[in-house]
Amino acid sequence: MTLGPFELVSVVHLVRPSGHRAGNLEELRVGIERADAASLFYHTIQGPLRQPDSSSGGLPQDDFSAWANGVLQDRETAERLSFAVQGHGGSEAELRQALLEALASVSEKERRERAAPAESALVFLTSESVRVPVGVSAYDADELVEALTAAGPDVWFHHLVEEPWYQDGVVPIARWAQSLGEARLASLLEEESRAGHGLEEMRRRLMRRWRQSRLHGRIAAAAAATEDERREAGRAAVAGLVRRITKTGGTE
Amino acid sequence: MTLVAVREDGPSLIDGYRASVGDGPLRALEALARRLRGHRVVMVNATATGGGVAEILHRLVRLMNELGVPTTWEVIPGDPRFYGITKTIHNTLHGWPGTLTEDDQAYFHEVNRRGAQALALDGDLVLIHDPQPAGLVLHRRQSRQHWVWRCHIDLSQAQLAVWDFLAPMVGAYDAAVFSHISFVPPLQVPAYLVPPSIDPLSDKNRELSDEEEAALLAPLQLSQRRPWVTQVSRFDRIKDPLGVIEAFLLTRKREDAQLVLAGGSADDDPEGAAVLAEVQEKAGKRADIAVRMLPPDAHLTINALQRRSTVVVQKSLREGFALTVSEALWKRRAVVASAVGGIPLQVIHERTGLLVRSVQGCSYQMTRLLRSPDLRKRLGAEGREHVRHNFLHPREARDYLAIFARLVEAAGG
Numbered sequence: 144m145t146l147g148p149f150e151l152v153s154v155v156h157l158v159r160p161s162g163h164r165a166g167n168l169e170e171l172r173v174g175i176e177r178a179d180a181a182s183l184f185y186h187t188i189q190g191p192l193r194q195p196d197s198s199s200g201g202l203p204q205d206d207f208s209a210w211a212n213g214v215l216q217d218r219e220t221a222e223r224l225s226f227a228v229q230g231h232g233g234s235e236a237e238l239r240q241a242l243l244e245a246l247a248s249v250s251e252k253e254r255r256e257r258a259a260p261a262e263s264a265l266v267f268l269t270s271e272s273v274r275v276p277v278g279v280s281a282y283d284a285d286e287l288v289e290a291l292t293a294a295g296p297d298v299w300f301h302h303l304v305e306e307p308w309y310q311d312g313v314v315p316i317a318r319w320a321q322s323l324g325e326a327r328l329a330s331l332l333e334e335e336s337r338a339g340h341g342l343e344e345m346r347r348r349l350m351r352r353w354r355q356s357r358l359h360g361r362i363a364a365a366a367a368a369t370e371d372e373r374r375e376a377g378r379a380a381v382a383g384l385v386r387r388i389t390k391t392g393g394t395e
Numbered sequence: 396m397t398l399v400a401v402r403e404d405g406p407s408l409i410d411g412y413r414a415s416v417g418d419g420p421l422r423a424l425e426a427l428a429r430r431l432r433g434h435r436v437v438m439v440n441a442t443a444t445g446g447g448v449a450e451i452l453h454r455l456v457r458l459m460n461e462l463g464v465p466t467t468w469e470v471i472p473g474d475p476r477f478y479g480i481t482k483t484i485h486n487t488l489h490g491w492p493g494t495l496t497e498d499d500q501a502y503f504h505e506v507n508r509r510g511a512q513a514l515a516l517d518g519d520l521v522l523i524h525d526p527q528p529a530g531l532v533l534h535r536r537q538s539r540q541h542w543v544w545r546c547h548i549d550l551s552q553a554q555l556a557v558w559d560f561l562a563p564m565v566g567a568y569d570a571a572v573f574s575h576i577s578f579v580p581p582l583q584v585p586a587y588l589v590p591p592s593i594d595p596l597s598d599k600n601r602e603l604s605d606e607e608e609a610a611l612l613a614p615l616q617l618s619q620r621r622p623w624v625t626q627v628s629r630f631d632r633i634k635d636p637l638g639v640i641e642a643f644l645l646t647r648k649r650e651d652a653q654l655v656l657a658g659g660s661a662d663d664d665p666e667g668a669a670v671l672a673e674v675q676e677k678a679g680k681r682a683d684i685a686v687r688m689l690p691p692d693a694h695l696t697i698n699a700l701q702r703r704s705t706v707v708v709q710k711s712l713r714e715g716f717a718l719t720v721s722e723a724l725w726k727r728r729a730v731v732a733s734a735v736g737g738i739p740l741q742v743i744h745e746r747t748g749l750l751v752r753s754v755q756g757c758s759y760q761m762t763r764l765l766r767s768p769d770l771r772k773r774l775g776a777e778g779r780e781h782v783r784h785n786f787l788h789p790r791e792a793r794d795y796l797a798i799f800a801r802l803v804e805a806a807g808g
Contacts, residue, residue, distance in 0.1 A: 159588065
């Protein structure tokens with residue numbers, strides 16, 4: 144059963160203070176324990192949207208490890224927190240547990256001692272997501288990939304990061320592809336959703352892998368085709384090439 | 396006249412912004428605007444010229460109208476006494492000394508009461524900018540309206556007595572908007588964080604040809620031989636022009652350069668002339684320090700100054716946001732700026748610019764940038780992309796529309 148056209152959605156995150164501040168690692172622990180899902184999401188998962196060109200190999204992008212590293216100068220805890228985010232970003236419960244475990248590796252006494260100057264406290268924020276359909280719908284896999292190619296990082300973030308996170312790992316855009324019988328695209332979307340790459344890297348990888356899979360599919364189809372079908376496909380390819388050259392004035 | 400006439404001639408802003416930020420952000424903006432069809436917006440502030448807020452409003456109002464959300468802009472009428480009081484409020488909210496007498500407070504309320512009668516505050520959504528017109532909300536006449544207070548000021552060091560005077564007014568709004576988390580005081584209403592933005596299409600930020608640039612700069616009679624280190628800001632103590640001169644004098648011991656201090660004064664700032672005199676006195680007759688007072692409409696000249704500068708400085712002691720930083724970054728300039736207010740949102744240290752906290756630090760980074768073209772190029776390129784994603788008008792308009800949509804939909808509208 145298919146689910147109808149897939150509508151691309153952007154999202155605006157309206158950011159608000161949640162009311163909690165952390166001046167030391169113990170207060171950070173309490174803050175993480177009490178933070179609502181949107182707050183946890185904002186401080187950990189939303190980083191790639193704020194810096195879409197960053198790759199996951201650089202400095203920690205989440206606010207907790209960045210604060211422990213940059214303000215408290217506690218590099219060991221920063222690494223543990225960063226690993227918790229990168230390794231357990233799939234669901235709220237898993238992530239919260241992993242972050243609390245990272246902080247539990249420091250004794251309570253030490254957590255209280257590792258403190259920031261008052262003006263450098265970590266202020267917990269939360270975000271309200273305002274969904275904004277961008278007016279583009281896809282009816283098949285190629286249209287979806289084409290629409291994603293033209294879409295901004297906010298659209299990628301919403302469909303491949305935010306929706307899966309709030310839906311315990313379910314990737315609705317992949318489910319839609321699956322419902323069309325596009326198992327390969329569904330699998331690529333799910334893999335990229337889980338991989339934790341920066342948004343630009345995610346876009347590059349998905350496009351490259353999708354083109355490769357289409358090419359493999361075409362080669363396999365060609366191998367199984369009759370001589371007449373192959374000849375017809377060759378004529379169509381040449382005609383397409385001529386059209387492209389004519390369109391670009393022969394400059395490519 | 397309280398209604399500000401916004402220029403609506405010339406090419407479409409929407410098309411221009413699409414070229415600057417791409418199709419995706421504009422589609423989102425248009426989709427949000429569709430959700431607000433049938434609603435009217437009124438913006439209110441204290442001045443139609445001078446200062447960053449007026450600049451933003453000139454474009455934002457036009458953009459909202461182009462998007463199909465009818466928007467008007469009103470300016471609260473004031474007089475020298477009112478502006479003196481609001482300047483005290485502005486300074487004390489930034490943490491500077493000063494007091495508001497009971498008479499001052501009563502006069503502030505009186506001007507706001509009169510303003511509420513004079514202004515056309517009949518929108519479904521009313522966005523009030525900064526403290527001067529904050530008291531208008533106490534006279535709201537239609538219960539179905541949504542009122543939002545937009546604070547562009549750094550309140551992190553605000554004098555408690557003055558904030559206590561403003562707080563009951565702010566508490567009467569449906570929501571408040573601040574530029575940075577550290578500016579948010581304790582509030583009973585939802586407080587959203589929305590950084591301000593610059594206009595890539597405005598005279599202050601559009602591309603200039605070499606000929607245009609040379610023609611615009613010629614009247615300023617600046618040295619063509621030395622690299623320029625420039626601060627473009629109002630002549631205001633908060634912008635620390637004297638500190639910039641001190642930092643530059645330290646730099647001059649090691650590098651040849653020219654300091655350019657250029658700026659004007661907002662209509663509602665009675666201290667500008669005094670600060671300019673102090674700056675001129677400190678600069679003395681040195682040939683390597685140029686102080687230039689610019690008229691409020693010298694946008695093209697500022698554009699050319701920033702583009703021609705080797706290093707752009709923003710050594711503020713306090714800041715709301717310092718849009719001059721985003722302006723310089725958009726022009727791929729290397730920026731040295733104080734780590735105050737909203738500047739660290741724009742200048743990510745060693746990635747999009749260099750942050751400093753002292754005269755000495757400022758001098759050190761000026762020198763470093765003057766000596767390294769590669770560093771300037773790298774920071775400038777990253778700075779431009781950072782601004783493209785985060786600090787251009789379409790993003791700010793999008794955030795306001797999202798807040799409005801949220802308020803309207805929460806009220807069942």
